[in-house]
Amino acid sequence: MQVRLGRRVFEENDRIAEDLRLRFRELGVSVVNIMGSPGAGKTSLLEKTLQKLNGTCRAGVIEGDIATSLDAERIARLGTPVVQINTGGKCHLDAAMINKALHDLDVSALDLLLIENVGNLVCPVQFDLGEDRKIIVCSLPEGDDKIAKYPAAFSAASAVVLNKLDLLPYLPFDCDGFRQSLRTLNSEAPLFELSCKSGEGVDEWTEWLSRTNPRIA
Amino acid sequence: MQVRLGRRVFEENDRIAEDLRLRFRELGVSVVNIMGSPGAGKTSLLEKTLQKLNGTCRAGVIEGDIATSLDAERIARLGTPVVQINTGGKCHLDAAMINKALHDLDVSALDLLLIENVGNLVCPVQFDLGEDRKIIVCSLPEGDDKIAKYPAAFSAASAVVLNKLDLLPYLPFDCDGFRQSLRTLNSEAPLFELSCKSGEGVDEWTEWLSRTNPRIA
Numbered sequence: 116m117q118v119r120l121g122r123r124v125f126e127e128n129d130r131i132a133e134d135l136r137l138r139f140r141e142l143g144v145s146v147v148n149i150m151g152s153p154g155a156g157k158t159s160l161l162e163k164t165l166q167k168l169n170g171t172c173r174a175g176v177i178e179g180d181i182a183t184s185l186d187a188e189r190i191a192r193l194g195t196p197v198v199q200i201n202t203g204g205k206c207h208l209d210a211a212m213i214n215k216a217l218h219d220l221d222v223s224a225l226d227l228l229l230i231e232n233v234g235n236l237v238c239p240v241q242f243d244l245g246e247d248r249k250i251i252v253c254s255l256p257e258g259d260d261k262i263a264k265y266p267a268a269f270s271a272a273s274a275v276v277l278n279k280l281d282l283l284p285y286l287p288f289d290c291d292g293f294r295q296s297l298r299t300l301n302s303e304a305p306l307f308e309l310s311c312k313s314g315e316g317v318d319e320w321t322e323w324l325s326r327t328n329p330r331i332a
Numbered sequence: 333m334q335v336r337l338g339r340r341v342f343e344e345n346d347r348i349a350e351d352l353r354l355r356f357r358e359l360g361v362s363v364v365n366i367m368g369s370p371g372a373g374k375t376s377l378l379e380k381t382l383q384k385l386n387g388t389c390r391a392g393v394i395e396g397d398i399a400t401s402l403d404a405e406r407i408a409r410l411g412t413p414v415v416q417i418n419t420g421g422k423c424h425l426d427a428a429m430i431n432k433a434l435h436d437l438d439v440s441a442l443d444l445l446l447i448e449n450v451g452n453l454v455c456p457v458q459f460d461l462g463e464d465r466k467i468i469v470c471s472l473p474e475g476d477d478k479i480a481k482y483p484a485a486f487s488a489a490s491a492v493v494l495n496k497l498d499l500l501p502y503l504p505f506d507c508d509g510f511r512q513s514l515r516t517l518n519s520e521a522p523l524f525e526l527s528c529k530s531g532e533g534v535d536e537w538t539e540w541l542s543r544t545n546p547r548i549a
Contacts, residue, residue, distance in 0.1 A: 154478060181481060204454075206452075206455050236451065237455070238454070238455065260400075264451070282473070
């Protein structure tokens with residue numbers, strides 16, 4: 116019963132996500148679903164990315180959080196159109212929430228839509244949002260064993276961002292081991308080692324984002 | 333339908349958890365459910381705690397992870413009885429999983445059972461495991477906004493551990509703001525600011541754990 120209902124929930128989500136995907140393609144907007152643990156630096160990555168892409172494309176953001184509009188306020192300060200979704204306890208965004216958020220965001224005026232999911236390295240990856248690419252953001256302080264321990268998230272990623280590189284001198288983090296784990300699990304996904312604080316490595320990430328999203332000039 | 337089934341899942345879990353709670357009480361074992369984001373330092377806290385409590389009580393551990401037995405191997409190295417649960421994708425431990433794990437752990441020979449939940453600041457708190465106390469572990473690099481953004485977890489906590497205090501010089505973390513957020517949301521829960529790396533603050537935490545678990549000498 117639980118399994119049957121679970122399947123129905125995913126089927127319903129996939130149906131709405133497919134409609135969203137068609138709509139995004141018709142409008143010519145690239146959509147990126149950004150996932151990671153609480154505090155990995157997803158909003159900081161968005162801030163840095165929007166600053167770097169400034170003038171190259173029309174970007175918009177959907178922020179997903181259980182509570183508060185703290186993240187949307189940070190994005191709004193950059194002058195980027197943003198909608199905050201509060202899931203009210205739910206551990207992930209789903210396609211119906213995105214559909215509803217689009218009432219408050221003119222997606223036809225965008226080239227790139229960046230969706231920041233709820234901070235959670237497990238559940239969000241199971242819910243298709245109609246995106247073109249899933250990105251996993253993790254950070255050095257989380258430890259070098261995260262790929263082995265959360266394989267579904269890292270398997271599904273089109274790219275992985277390893278943030279907080281500035282903390283490397285103070286942490287026992289095995290960079291080579293982390294790279295090797297990713298190569299073994301998901302040999303396709305490029306890895307961007309960067310620091311949103313210092314700015315190191317951010318250019319390589321935004322160059323990849325531009326290259327893989329042809330509407331960015 | 334989804335809501336009705338959801339409720340049934342929780343009711344079934346609560347029923348098994350109540351049975352576990354009775355059994356733990358009859359056997360005189362204190363049970364602590366440790367939750368937090370991936371990489372907050374839950375296993376490191378267990379290691380430090382077991383080293384400090386060494387000789388004061390008979391402790392055992394249940395490790396919950398989606399995949400791998402890395403954490404159980406770390407605990408086993410200390411000579412502590414440990415059982416690894418792999419949830420195979422599930423985002424939380426539930427009471428039935430604990431019930432099953434007890435086939436491989438002689439809980440009647442323990443004074444203290446420490447359960448490390450799946451790394452996830454959202455879902456685990458919804459599932460009663462028959463524990464006496466829920467502990468939330470978070471860490472400085474996750475940021476000082478986590479209490480406001482994940483209120484259910486911090487509301488349910490009997491105590492909060494703020495780990496990785498050694499990284500304070502390198503991070504923009506507002507300790508006073510974090511303390512104030514916790515006081516506002518959950519005025520009962522003591523806050524232990526510590527570093528599992530340097531050992532700073534760990535004694536205050538283990539003293540509280542001993543004081544609140546009378547079977548520890």
